[in-house]
Amino acid sequence: MVEPLLQDKFARTIKDLRISVTDRSNFRCFYCIPDENIVWKRKQNLLTYDEILHVSEIAVGLGVEKLRLTGGEPLVRKDIELQIARLSKIPGLRDLAMTTNGAGLKRRINEPDFIQPPRTISFIGG
Secondary structure, eight states: OOOOSOBOTTOOBOOEEEEEOOSOOSSOOTTTOOOTTOOOOOGGGSOOHHHHHHHHHHHHHTTOOEEEEESSOGGGSTTHHHHHHHHTTOTTOOEEEEOOOSTTHHHHTTOTTTOOTTOOOOOOOO
């Protein structure tokens, strides 16, 4: 039997990876901005899109099957649709998801690089 490449301290196989692409949000909800005195990260302290792609490729190579982009609000990051397109081409990646409040979807949904068949968008929530 082959040992899984990535395991947590309880020997569970790690197949999902969450990547925060920004600490910013377009709403002041307690999920994204819990503190009134929040200090925003400087742009140069965030992972670049190339770094996110590189880490993601390594993680998929080690057995990760699902990537989830989170934030803050991922849709406030410039050119996120281009990064989604790049990540979607990683060989072996089975699921690419994004946690979003949805406020930025309307202006991005028709971007040619935002989503391509057979990819789908599903909405969960109330």
